[in-house]
Amino acid sequence: MLVGNEGYEPPAFELLQTTELGSPQAVVSFSNLDTQYASDFTHLQLRMHSRTDGSNTEESLLITFNGDTANNYAWHFHFSNGTSQYGSNGVNQPGIYPFATLGGGATATHQAAHIIDILDAFSTNKFSTTRSFAGHNPDPHGTGNKVSIGHGVWKNSAAISSISLDSSAANWASGSRFSLYGRRA
Amino acid sequence: MSITAIQTVTVASGGVTEISFSSIPANYDQLEILASSRCTSTSSELVLTFNGQSSNWGTRHLGGSQTSVFTNNAYQPGRMYLGGIASSSYTANVFSSTDVLIRNYASSANKPVFSRNVSLNDSTNNVINFVSGLWSNSSTVTSIQLFFQAGTTFEVGSTFTLYGITAGSDGTTTVS
Secondary structure, eight states, X not given: OOTTSOOOOOOSEEEEEEEEOSSOBSEEEEOSHHHHHTTTOSEEEEEEEEBBSSSSSEXXXXXEETTOOSSOEEEEEEEXXXXXXXXXXXXXXXXXXXXXXXXXXXXXXXXXXXXXXXXXXXXXXXXXXXXXXXXXXXXXXXXXXXXXXXXXXXXXXXXOOOEXXXXXXXXXXXXXXXXXXXXXX | OOEEEEEEEEOOTTOBSEEEEOSOOSOOSEEEEXXXXXXXXXXXXXXXXXXXXXXXXXXXXEEEETTEEEEEOOOOTTSEEEEEOOOTTSOTTOXXXXXXXXXXXXXXXXXXXXXXXXXXXXXXXXXXXXXXXEEOOOSOOOOEEEEETTOOOBOXXXXXXXXXXXXXXXXXXXXX
């Protein structure tokens, strides 16, 4: 630090990587996370605007860590469609389901939004846990609008080295954007 | 808008019954707490208060467990209820994920607080909590205390980070 200058304090919330698809793609991954970011960041956050090229209005997706696609995950979420609420959970799953994205049955310009926090992502003493907030509007008339809060766990205490976002039965559509942020502590 | 990490507390060997942030600077617009925590007991109802006070809290709670949803407003007025977190009955290494957003903390206005807290145990006791609270007090928030309603202990490795969030100003947007 030069005399007379204020010390530089890096922001505690920082964009690490962004992928915006120019063509359909089945899986979007962020890799080498522990080697690149564990020394500077404690928490991670995914922010997604997405849809798939599947034929349904809603399509599934799965989050996996470190290439593990065995049944080592659990998830639970609640959602509301404006008149009713529903809850669901899954155990011994091949990934975390953070609530639906949109598919080809939704209005073409619409995308689903997800914000997913992963606290203490590089801890080797805790199972990796996600906390997600998601919503989507399949059409301009409000039919099928849903909002959801959910969570998931990967029953493994390894530091997260990679995150894969699998569009399950379809491809992520062009224009889908996936951003990974880091949080300092 | 920018976010600054003010202080992090990691629970060390032996555990603690209270997490406290003190001497909080007044130069932010909002505060946020991110917590990855667990209780060493089955009595894991987490609560929060400001400046060590035990009055003037109002709380509204919306929760979900498995496929059921519940709401409860009948909490003690002396603190803000944040919901139950991962307890000693949960699978080992499972920690809850919580965030708490605090508005007006440096002003004389009442302090709205919002929290989201999730705990996932696998096949049972999976809980989601949305809680809205209001601290009706004109004092500036200079300290924050988190503890369990039953006085139980935080698990070793639980982490709590307090962030300060500045108000954004792009020089062109007009707010009226």
